Amino acid sequence: MSGQVAFSRGGTLALVAVGFALFLALIWLIASGEDFGGGGNNGQAHAASKGLNGYAGLARLLEADGFGVTRSRSPSGLETEGLLVLTPPPGADPKEMGKILRNREMTGPTLVILPKWNALRPPQTLPREVRSKFKPGWVMLFDAQPAEWTADLPSPYGFTHQVETLEKDEEPGWDGFAQSGNLPTRTILYADESDLHEPLITDSAGHWLALRVLGEQGSDYYEDAHWTIFVAEPDLLNNYGLADRTRAAAALALLREAAYDGDIDEITFDLTLNGFGASENLLTLAFRPPFLAATLCLLLALLIVGWRAFQRFGPPAAANGPAIAxxxxxxxxxxxxxxxxxxxxxxxxxxxxxxxxxxxxxxxxxxxxxxxxxxxxxxxxxxxxxxxxxxxxxxxxxxxxxxxxxxxxxxxxxxxxx
Known part of the structure; x- marks a missing residue:
């Protein structure tokens, strides 16, 4: 046999380096929680959706306005000290929502956008030339339904979410933040009035379209808790509503108000309530404090072992080939x-x-x-x-x-x- 080896020292080092880089890429992909099936643009009401009822436009608008926007797929995103935007589905659990809002009282402000539309993908019965015009994530809006679970929220959050359809001669107007305009449809969702809340945006009939939770005067919530804002009429903020310049300006004003007049510049859109939650695992935890220090020590030890593996500890013990035939x-x-x-x-x-x-x-x-x-x-x-x-x-x-x-x-x- 000749003295040639299968891989040179440089080739072996390249193989190890590429394998290590691929391992780090795998760790990053697992930690980021990316959805390889299309990024979550499934036509539902959340920040990754580009349909009429989604909030991808709101996230992009806030980014253009200078906010740092995060679309969180991890439960740890609910613990952000910045503004947290929740877009719960129609069948949300009031106990779970109440627990999240309670935990947020001493952590940071929260904006809750309630659901409205029953949205469906275009049916296969449509003509092909019509279906070909639909882009990924586009939906068709049908009836509007209020969220019944808001009445079961703990005090001071609870209220009744209602729906009203205006007559043809009635204008679906709105007013708030020194601006006014019309809603995109005559079907309006609103919240019943309460002494524990205050309105931020109202419609032409005085119904509360967006409100802030104040709590009872003298209570711990009234004195110390961070703001919680409910948007009962999502057409003020969704992609459908942002098609109008005035409503887009009102949406920015509402988000700035929720972020303490812009004092908070980090906004997190939660996606876990919409089914995009990614569970914690040992690989992602290894790259987070306090385990990060141990991981870095292990990586340093691996580098030292790898470096020593390419160094000779002394003269070769035997020549190439068997010592004795x-x-x-x-x-x-x-x-x-x-x-x-x-x-x-x-x-x-x-x-x-x-x-x-x-x-x-x-x-x-x-x-x-x-x-x-x-x-x-x-x-x-x-x-x-x-x-x-x-x-x-x-x-x-x-x-x-x-x-x-x-x-x-x-x-x-x-x-x-x-």
């Missing part, structure tokens, strides 16, 4: 077995002494394996070592197997040192 190895084994059976250990001393003398003389650059010449050369090379002649004399004088082995080891150690 297979036939000679079997012959030696058979000879050793014969000596062992015959118990003629004394026959081993003299041949091994002669063999060691030749090898040591060759390493010292001597022409002949003369013990005196070897001692002189060894005194110059390794002055602290026992003379060769004394070692070989001890081997020749040995008779017991243990003494023969000890003397042979002394010669072998000298050979290795040279």
């Amino acid at each position: 297979f036939g000679k190895e079997r012959l030696i084994a058979n000879g050793a077995g014969l000596i062992l059976r015959a118990r003629r250990f004394g026959l081993l001393a003299a041949p091994y002494a002669a063999l060691s003398a030749r090898e040591i003389a060759q390493r010292l650059g001597l022409a002949r394996p003369d013990p005196e010449a070897i001692d002189a050369a060894l005194a110059r090379r390794l002055p602290s070592e026992e003379p060769f002649s004394r070692r070989i004399a001890r081997l020749e004088a040995a008779h017991r197997p243990a003494d023969i082995l000890d003397a042979a080891r002394a010669l072998d150690d000298l050979n290795h040192k040279l």
Whole structure:
């Protein structure tokens, strides 16, 4: 066999580096929680949806206005100290919503956009030329339904969510933040009035389209809790509503109000309530405090081990290929077995002494394996070592197997040192 190896040192290092980079990419993809099936644009009412009832336009509008926008697929996003925007589905659990709002009271402000439309993808019965005009995520809006679970929220959050359809001669107007305009449809959702809330945007009939939760005067919530704002009429903020410049300006004003007049510049749109939650796993936790320090130490240790793997710890133990050919190895084994059976250990001393003398003389650059010449050369090379002649004399004088082995080891150690 030739002395060539399968991979060079550079090739092996490249393989290790590429594999490590792919591992880090896998970690990042798992942690980011990306949906490889289309990013969540499924036509429902959330920040990843581009349909009429979605809020992708609101997220882009806030980004253009200078806010730092995050679309969170992790439950940890509910703990943000910035503004949290919730878009719960029609069948949300009031106990779960109440728990989230309670936890947010001392963490940060919250904006809850209630659901409205029953939205469906275009049916397959439509003509092909009509269906071809629909872009991914587009929907058809049908009836509007209020969220019944708002009445079961704990105090001071609870209220009744209602729906009203205006007559043809009635204008679906709205007013708030020193602006006014019309809603895109005559079907309006609103919240019943309450002493624990205050209106932020109303319609032409005085119905509350958006409200802020105040709580009872003198209560801990009234004095210390962060703001919670409910948007009962989502057409003020969804992609359908933002088609109008005035409603878009009102949407920005409402979000700035929820963010304490812009003092908070980080806004998180939660997607876990809409079915896009990503569970925690050991790989993502390994790259988060307090486990990040241990992970960095482990990576540093791996780098050190990898670096040492490319460094030689000393001269090679043997040349390329087997030290002894297979036939000679079997012959030696058979000879050793014969000596062992015959118990003629004394026959081993003299041949091994002669063999060691030749090898040591060759390493010292001597022409002949003369013990005196070897001692002189060894005194110059390794002055602290026992003379060769004394070692070989001890081997020749040995008779017991243990003494023969000890003397042979002394010669072998000298050979290795040279």
